Amino acid sequence: MNRPTDDDRFELYGFWRTSATYRVRVAFHLKGVKPRETFVDMDGGEQNGEAYRRINPLGGLPALVDHGPGQPPVPLTQSLAILEFLDELYPQPPLLPADAHGRARVRSIAQMLAADTHPLITPRVRQYLSTLGGFDADASRAWLVHWLGTGLRAVEQRLAAEPGTGRFCHGDQPTIADICLASLFMVTGVLKIDVGGIPVSTRIVGECERLPAFAAAAPALQVGAPAL
Ligand SMILES: N[C@@H](CCC(=O)N[C@@H](CS)C(=O)NCC(=O)O)C(=O)O
Numbered sequence: 447m448n449r450p451t452d453d454d455r456f457e458l459y460g461f462w463r464t465s466a467t468y469r470v471r472v473a474f475h476l477k478g479v480k481p482r483e484t485f486v487d488m489d490g491g492e493q494n495g496e497a498y499r500r501i502n503p504l505g506g507l508p509a510l511v512d513h514g515p516g517q518p519p520v521p522l523t524q525s526l527a528i529l530e531f532l533d534e535l536y537p538q539p540p541l542l543p544a545d546a547h548g549r550a551r552v553r554s555i556a557q558m559l560a561a562d563t564h565p566l567i568t569p570r571v572r573q574y575l576s577t578l579g580g581f582d583a584d585a586s587r588a589w590l591v592h593w594l595g596t597g598l599r600a601v602e603q604r605l606a607a608e609p610g611t612g613r614f615c616h617g618d619q620p621t622i623a624d625i626c627l628a629s630l631f632m633v634t635g636v637l638k639i640d641v642g643g644i645p646v647s648t649r650i651v652g653e654c655e656r657l658p659a660f661a662a663a664a665p666a667l668q669v670g671a672p673a674l
Contacts, residue, residue, distance in 0.1 A: 452514075456481035459501060459509040459521075461488040462668035463636050465564060465629035466525040467508040471668075472625050473529050475659035477536040481510070485670050488569065505570070526553075526560055529622045541622050551608070552616045555601055555623035559630050563597025567633065594634055595641045601627065602644040611646065613653055620654060628654045632665060 458474070458481040460467030474481055486492045486507055493505045502509045502523045509521040510528050522528050533541040542549045565571065567590050575581040575589060605611045615623035631651045634641055654660045665671055 453480040454482060455479075455512060455514045457484055457511040457513060458482070459484045459486050459498070459511075460507050460668075461486055461493075462670040463632075463665040464488060464507045465633045466506065466560070468632050468663050468665065469525040469560070469622075469625045469629045470508050470510065470528050470532075471663035472628070472660050473532045473541060473622075475662050476539060476541070476620070476657075477532055479532075479536060483669060487670070506568070526556060526622065526626075529625065533622075539619065541620075541625070543616055543621065548610065548616055551610050552621045552623045555604065555615055556621075556626040558601050558604075559597060559623075559626040563593060563630060564633075566593040590637060591639055591641075594630065594637075594639055598630060598634075598641045598644055598647060602647045605646040605650065611650075614650055620657065620660075624650060624654050627651060628660055636665060 456474075456479070458467070458470060460470070460483060462485075486498055488507060492498055493502075493507055498509075499505055501511075501521045504523070506523065508525060508528070509523045510531075511519065511521050513519075522531060529541060542552055572586060572590070576583075576586050581589065605615060610616050612618045614620050615627060627647060628651050631647075633639075
């Protein structure tokens with residue numbers, strides 16, 4: 447069991463609708479640990495301010511500080527690294543399969559989404575394109591549709607073809623691959639982009655969203671989200 451004091455142990459720097467913060471929120475919910483959340487106003491550019499850059503020099507959300515006794519006060523960044531850190535600290539329920547091949551498959555799917563797809567659609571990239579890159583609104587949207595579709599369709603191809611796929615991306619328990627898949631569906635939802643033609647992924651994200659841990663991480667439920 448997690449120690450009750452662990453609820454106050456972590457400080458999560460995030461923003462209500464960022465997909466990388468969503469991933470970490472889902473993991474905390476799955477592990478049954480509640481972090482304190484510090485809101486960084488991404489719409490106001492606070493992630494680029496001096497104070498947050500001291501926490502994450504790249505200005506990306508989330509960051510996680512472990513205030514546990516004797517822990518180094520060094521912020522952890524990169525959602526995938528944080529997911530694995532939490533999985534090592536709180537092994538139940540596991541976010542990675544027990545076997546090496548399974549772990550490699552899950553990490554590979556997770557990285558297709560979080561490392562190869564998500565960086566292309568972050569606000570800093572979109573801002574560059576619409577300023578220095580000279581993209582107008584239509585070209586910017588076409589960029590998002592193209593790269594989100596490319597990443598999600600490639601993952602769909604694997605999920606549809608590979609025998610490891612089950613109720614979730616790998617077998618019948620959610621892993622970091624599902625967390626990453628659901629996080630990009632979250633982005634398509636926020637941006638109102640319908641990738642279409644990805645039935646296996648859509649079914650799996652439906653399974654995820656029925657789990658309380660994923661439901662509780664929905665952007666609309668987070669501090670700072672606009673009232674419906
Ligand atoms: N690879 C990083 C990505 C972090 C990242 O870029 N987060 C986005 C929000 S999902 C962000 O903070 N973007 C701020 C910006 O682009 O200015 C991770 O997985 O943690």
